[in-house]
Amino acid sequence: MARKTTSPCIVWFRDDLRLSDHPALHFAASRDAPVVCVYILDEQSAPLRSPEWRPLGGAARWWLAQSLRALQTDLAALGSPLLLRRGATAQAIANLARESGADCAVWNDIATAPHRSVSDDVARALGDIGVASRVFDGDLIAKPSTIRNKQGHGLRVFTPFWNRLRHGGDPPAPLPRPKRLHNSTGPASDDLERWHLEPRHPDWAAGLRATWIPGEASAQARLGDFLDGDIAGYATGRDRPDRDRTSRLSPHLRFGEISPRQVWRAARFSADRHPGNAADIEKFLSELGWREFCRHLLHDVPDIAARNLQPSFDRFPWRRDPAALRAWQRGRTGYPIVDAGMRQLWQTGIMHNRVRMVVASFLVKHLLIDWRDGEAWFWDTLVDADVGSNPANWQWVAGSGADAAPYFRIFNPILQGEKFDPDGDYVRRWVPELARLSGKAIHQPWTATESELAMAGVRLGQTYPEPIVDHGQARRRALAAYAGIRS
DNA sequence: TTTTGAGTTGTTCGA
């Protein structure tokens, strides 16, 4: 029951930039008192300066700006503005409580060490001035404390984890978005433009703008379209970068424009409309399971982005090779499928999942460059860079992680191209200087004849690079390096 | 308690 009160309640938005299925907002709205909605850009709090916290990457900053604009519009339509504040979160919220006369503050949990630490600071600061606070669940299907082995540790193998999560049943029904909010007039807001989240000089975001519409409405529309369309054949189609059948929901999930339980429930109940899709739906749910698995892992290993899960990798002979790293980053390795992926990433802030594995394996195994360098590049350039999934999956590829890929699994970039981009359409789209090559040459231009290259307007070493490493040699070198760290 | 089998995403080699 709603309490009789006129004091406002603060709703602190974090990575949950949505109105529906937002437990904290739902609670505040049900109090029938004014709400003060706030987002805080915190680059100061001591816990945020812990080694486990990294500033947002460039692509994520761009997304955040768009997503905040969408949330501002949506909240204004409900009758309450979104306030923007900057600074140490605990002080900012305590100040806002004083300015607004709020008697409570609510927010949703984010189950990572730095987020929890800031959250504790906020609760303490509010307690000191007599303001009640309450934290709700929201960013996970299951709490990390609910999936433990006999020793009380989180699971390190995906399949048992997934069995436990899946058999836990469906999460509760998502909460509706509030119909209207009581405004609390007074407190001032920062101007989003002055946060400089978006690139200028140069403005490299044109490809992002052409690819994405951030915000809750867009996330919901995307989910609906996916479940009524592309999910048919997802189990195998998701592996084909040339005809992308993935959900493309990852950045929306990253910023909480849609909640995992909304996605889960919608997918499960779409089987009623499309009974033929049952197997594809299960596969899709398991991908949500991977997001969950990585977050639970992060909960147990807060420094997963910095430390090898397998200590034997601490003596891995990584090569320092800035030129090769640069070639990889800019999509100039001479392997078309690798270069296509890296350019898709650079231009659009996303890369198809299959290609992520190929480029990651290439950096770590063909070039013997530390997975942390790859992880950092993805962190800066992906709009969906996630604190759990990004480092956990890099460690998985490198072999240093939980339930990791075996060392001898070295993706052959030519074979992967031929298998998953059989007509070369993906390469042609992102590596236009090769577009006129046909047949086998599209995935291995260095084997094309002089006349084939001339006809296609390709001059190796000039219009497109020679391969920076030979696949066979690189493979043998990687196997030797991995052999060297074994017991 | 101990044992056993299985585990996201692959490649190469030799029969």
Next chain:
DNA sequence: GTCGAACAACTCAAA
């Protein structure tokens, strides 16, 4: 051309 084996080490669950 196809096919099976080999390529670790470790975690977890079931027997």
